[in-house]
Amino acid sequence: HYSFFDGMPRWPEGTEELTYAFDPDNGLDDTVKGVFSNAFKRWAEVTTISFREASSYAVADIRIGFYSGEHGDGEPFDGVLGTLAHAFSPTNGMFHLDQEEDWVATGDVTQASVSNAVDLESVAVHEIGHLLGLGHSSVEEAIMYPTISAKTRKVELADDDIKGIQVLY
Numbered sequence: 001h002y003s004f005f006d007g008m009p010r011w012p013e014g015t016e017e018l019t020y021a022f023d024p025d026n027g028l029d030d031t032v033k034g035v036f037s038n039a040f041k042r043w044a045e046v047t048t049i050s051f052r053e054a055s056s057y058a059v060a061d062i063r064i065g066f067y068s069g070e071h072g073d074g075e076p077f078d079g080v081l082g083t084l085a086h087a088f089s090p091t092n093g094m095f096h097l098d099q100e101e102d103w104v105a106t107g108d109v110t111q112a113s114v115s116n117a118v119d120l121e122s123v124a125v126h127e128i129g130h131l132l133g134l135g136h137s138s139v140e141e142a143i144m145y146p147t148i149s150a151k152t153r154k155v156e157l158a159d160d161d162i163k164g165i166q167v168l169y
Ligand code: TQI
Pocket: 082, 083, 084, 085, 086, 087, 088, 122, 123, 126, 127, 130, 135, 143, 144, 145, 146, 147, 148, 149
C-alpha cells in the first residue's frame, strides 16, 4: 500500500505545472534529458499536474543533477550501487543522482554488459514519486516499492502508485 511523508506535504493546492531543470555544470545530453521528460510524463498522465523544462536552473521548481560523494546536502553518495539517487519531499525539489552509477539511458538494461547497470528511467520515475509527495509502498509491483534489482527496468505505474498520487493531486 502507498504512503506519504510525515505531515503529507504536497505541492500547493492549485499547482497546475511544475518546472524542472538540469544542473548546467553536468552538461547532460538530449538523450538523458529525454529520459527524465518521459519519466515526468508517466506522472502527468495520472494527475492534474504537467511538467515543463524551465528556461533556467535558478527558477525551476525541481532541480536535477548528477553528483559524486559529498555534494553539499549532508547526504553523500556512496559509489557504485548502494544509494542510486535521492529526492526530497515537497516542496524542496532537489533531485540528485549518483554520478558513479553505470546509468543506462538507452537500450535494454537487462542486456547491459556490466552487472551493475542501472536503468535511469526506472529510478527517475521512483524519485519523481518522492518529489511529488509519495513515500514507499508495500506493494511489490509498485514503482514506489523500496527496492529494485540491478539490471531491471520498471517504469509503469502500478494501480497502487496511481491511487496514492491521486490522493494528493
Ligand atoms: N534511494 C532511496 C530511495 O529513493 C533514498 C531514500 C531512502 C528515500 N528512503 C527514502 C527517499 C525515503 C525518499 C524517502 O528510496 S535509492 C530505488 C528502489 C533508490 C531506490 O538510491 O536507494 C529506486 C532509488 F526503490 F528501487 F529501490 C531509486 Cl527505484
